[in-house]
Amino acid sequence: MKTAVKPIILVVDDDLNILAVLEARLASIDYQVLTASGGEEALEILKSRQIDLMITDVKMPGMGGMDLFSAAQEVRPGLPVMFLTAYGTIPDAVKALKAGAIDYLTKPFNGRDLISKVQEVLRKSAPKPTFDTLPPLSEALWGGKSPAMRELYDIVDRLARSDVNVLILGESGVGKERIARLLHQRGPRRAQPFLVVDCGSTPAGLLESELFGHVRGAFTHAIKDKKGLIEAADKGTLFLDEIGNISHDMQVRLLRFLEDRVIRRIGDIKEIPVNCRVISATNADLPEEVAAGEFREDLYYRLRVVTLKIPALRERREDIPGLAHQFVENFCKNQNLEPVRLPVETIKWLCEYPWPGNVRELKNALEGGVVLCRDGVLRQSDLQLSGLPDAPQKPPATGDTSSLSLEESERNAILRALQQAGYVQKEAANLLGISRRAIHYKIKKYGIDCGKRSGSGDED
Numbered sequence: 001m002k003t004a005v006k007p008i009i010l011v012v013d014d015d016l017n018i019l020a021v022l023e024a025r026l027a028s029i030d031y032q033v034l035t036a037s038g039g040e041e042a043l044e045i046l047k048s049r050q051i052d053l054m055i056t057d058v059k060m061p062g063m064g065g066m067d068l069f070s071a072a073q074e075v076r077p078g079l080p081v082m083f084l085t086a087y088g089t090i091p092d093a094v095k096a097l098k099a100g101a102i103d104y105l106t107k108p109f110n111g112r113d114l115i116s117k118v119q120e121v122l123r124k125s126a127p128k129p130t131f132d133t134l135p136p137l138s139e140a141l142w143g144g145k146s147p148a149m150r151e152l153y154d155i156v157d158r159l160a161r162s163d164v165n166v167l168i169l170g171e172s173g174v175g176k177e178r179i180a181r182l183l184h185q186r187g188p189r190r191a192q193p194f195l196v197v198d199c200g201s202t203p204a205g206l207l208e209s210e211l212f213g214h215v216r217g218a219f220t221h222a223i224k225d226k227k228g229l230i231e232a233a234d235k236g237t238l239f240l241d242e243i244g245n246i247s248h249d250m251q252v253r254l255l256r257f258l259e260d261r262v263i264r265r266i267g268d269i270k271e272i273p274v275n276c277r278v279i280s281a282t283n284a285d286l287p288e289e290v291a292a293g294e295f296r297e298d299l300y301y302r303l304r305v306v307t308l309k310i311p312a313l314r315e316r317r318e319d320i321p322g323l324a325h326q327f328v329e330n331f332c333k334n335q336n337l338e339p340v341r342l343p344v345e346t347i348k349w350l351c352e353y354p355w356p357g358n359v360r361e362l363k364n365a366l367e368g369g370v371v372l373c374r375d376g377v378l379r380q381s382d383l384q385l386s387g388l389p390d391a392p393q394k395p396p397a398t399g400d401t402s403s404l405s406l407e408e409s410e411r412n413a414i415l416r417a418l419q420q421a422g423y424v425q426k427e428a429a430n431l432l433g434i435s436r437r438a439i440h441y442k443i444k445k446y447g448i449d450c451g452k453r454s455g456s457g458d459e460d
Contacts, residue, residue, distance in 0.1 A: 006030060006031060006032040007031050007032065007052040007053065007122050008031075008032045008033075008034065008049065008050065008051050008052050008053075009026055009031050009032070009033050009034070009051070009052065009053045009054070009055065009118070010034045010035075010036065010042060010045055010046070010049075010051045010053070010054045010055070011023060011026070011033060011034070011035050011036070011054075011055045011056075012035075012036045012037075012038070012039065012041075012042040012054065012055070012056035012057065012060070012065075012068065013037070013056070013057040013060070013084065014037055014038060014057065014060045014061060015057070016037065018057070018084070018107075019035045019037065022035075022055065022114070023035055025111050025114055025115065026114075026115075026118065029115060029119075031118070034049065034051070038060060038061070038062055038063065039056075039060060039062060039063025039064065039065075039067060039068035039071070040062065040063055042054070042056065042068055042072070043063075043068070043071055043072070043075065046072055046075045046076050046079075047075055047194075047196065048193060048194060048195050048196060049193055049194075050190075050191055050192065050193065050194075051076065051079060052080070052122060053079075053080045053081075053082065053102075053118065053121055053122060054072060054079060054080070054081045054082070055081075055082045055083075055084060055105075055118075056068055056069070056081065056082075056083060056084065057083075057084045057085075058083050058084065058085045058086075058096070059085075059086070065083055065096070066095070066096060066099075069081055069083075069096060069099065069100075069101060070099075070334065073100070074334075080102045080121050080122075081096075081100075081101045081102060082101065082102055082103045082104060082105065082117065082118070082121060083096050083101055083103075083104040083105070084104070084105055084106075084107060084109070085104055085105070085106055085107065086106070086107050102121050103117055103120075103121060105117060144316065144319040144322065144323070145318070145319065145322070146311075146316035146318050146319050148311040148315060148316045149311070149316060149319060152308075152310065152311070155308060156179060156182060156183060156186075156308070157186070159183055159306060159308065160182065160183045160185075160186035160187045161186070161187060161188070162187075163187070163188065163189075163277055164277075164305040164306055165258070165277070165278045165279070165280075165302065165303055165304070165305040165306070166180075166183060166279045166280075166304075166305070166306050166307075166308055167243075167279075167280050167281070167282075167286075167303045167304035167305075167306070167307050167308070168180060168279065168280070168281040168282075168308045168310065169281070169282065169283075169286075169307060169308065169309045169310070170281075170283060170309060170310035170311075170312070171283050171312050171356075171358055171438060172283050172357065172358065172360070172434040172435045172437070172438035173313075173357040173358030173359055173360030173361055173433070173434060173438075174310040174311070174312060174313070174358045174359060174360075175310060175358075175359055175360075176241070176281040176283075176310060177196065177239065177241060177281070179308065179310060180194075180237075180239045180241075180279045180281060181194060181239075183237070183279060184236070184237040184239075184277075184279070187237075187277070189235065189236050189237055189276075189277055192235040192236030192237070193232060193233055193234075193235075193236035193237070194233075194236055194237045194239065195229050195232055195233040195236065195237070195238055195239065196239045196241060197210065197211060197229055197238065197239065197240050197241065198241050198242065199240055199241060199242045199243055199244075199245045199246050200241065200242030200245045200435065200436075200437050201242075204246075204247045204250070207246065207247075207250055208249075208250060208253065208266060209226065209228070209266055210228065210229055211228050211229055211230050211250075211253075211254075212228040212230060212231075212253065212263050212264070212265055212266060213225070213226045213227045213228030213230075213231055213263075213265040213266070214226050214228075214265050214266035214267055214268075215265050215266070215267040215268045217267065218265075218266045218267025218268075219266070219267070222266075222267070225265070226265075228263065228265065230257060230263050230274055230276065231263060231265075231272055231274055233274070233276040234274045234275060234276055235275060235276065236276055236277070237276060237277045237278075237279060238276045238277070238278050238279070239279045239280070239281070240254075240278065240279070240280040240281070240303075241280075241281050242281070242282055242283070242284075242435075242437055243280040243281065243282050243303065244282040244283075244284035244286055244289060244295060244437075245282075245284075245437065248296075251295065251296045251299050252296070254299060255296060255298060255299045255302060257274070258278065258299070258302040258303070259302070261273060261274060261275065262274065278303070280303045283435070283437060283438050283441060284437070284441060285441075286300055286304075287300075312355075312358055313355045313358045313359055313362060314354055314355055314410075317351050320347075320350050320351045320362070321347050321350075321351065323359065323362060323363075324342055324347060324350055324362065324366060325342060327362065327363050327366045327367070328340050328342060328366050328370055328378065331366070331367045331370050332370060335370075337370065338376055339376065340370050340373060340376050340377070340378050341376055341377050341378065342378050343377060343378075343379070345379075345380070346378055346379055346380055349380045350362070353385070354409040354410050354413060356410050356413050356414065356432055356434060356442070357432055357433040357434045360433060361385075361432070361433040361434070364433055365383045365384070365385055365433075366378070366383070368382075368383070368384055369382040369383045369384075372384070410442070410446075411442075411446045411448070413432065414428070414432070414439065414442050414443065414446065414448065415448065417429075417431045417432050417439075418443075418448070418450065423450050425439050425440060425443065425450065
């Protein structure tokens, strides 16, 4: 007999006493309850867990309930949300209902009313999406009709229904994590957790504990047992972002897990079986790192059962007009702004710019431009892009010189950013809207000499 899946409810409130009461009430009728003391923490949970209902306070420091509601709808479209509100903020709750919230409950609340409302909401909630009800991949990836993107849609659609390990390659900003989420959401594990591990930003000393967990007393400050992210991803998907950054020791441990599908927490002798799909991503040249002895060849082949290459934005310039219009339209709608027009000359300039930060840089530049533009018209001068060429770059011609001119434009943009940042790579990466890993890779690729930098280096 198949065991019923417990509904998962996320409760958000800055009052820890309220959190404790709600958790106890909901757990008493066998719901699985997750808690967060603020909007930012709640968003991180929404990005990694499949939530059936969110209950949130209206008034919270930092990100309030309404802002959380708007952000949650982008991360989990259609997620049922119930608001908790004091009598003085009932108008805010009514406003939330008009915006799409399911219901609200006034404080102090009656425990029976809470349970009744929650049960009603979960009963009426739409079932999990099936393959037939999911939106087309072209919509999920902001559109794009170029041959490269049409090929990508086909590959993603086929890979999603399988369970093989996938290695996603692409420059910073092309949407590697978005592709990984789509593979999970459209696959057989979509009702289970999707957990992200940022191997690029997690210190090497903490990454082992983050991935494998530890037992109490395993090391200083290990005051209680901790489940690792691999174990937490059981039955779901584990996404290892910037996999090229992990140390040799971690490569060995990860390889052993991929071969045996069991883990052992730090300080423990018990082995724990884990059944999860592994998707990894990097903007590094892993074959080159394998050849240089920096990355294990056996791990590389374990990770890349199938390789998925995401094209850079400059390789599909015909998609830029559609992306630009969609980003501007969505931003204006989400921020309750008047529509902003993109004139032909702005679109032409956008198509000529090299976009070293890819789709992320395009989206951020347009959102900033919408805020700065006047008279509802977004002009080239409204786009504050670091490393901007003095004059628009001409569209690439055919032949071998096209790739050279594009690379030269990208090299010049990186040089300008480095000069502006005093050759501090971290600051230059921020100016360009790309990661430190990406700029380090580009500097190495183009043979840029940073030895003459001034001030502090990249160790900060």
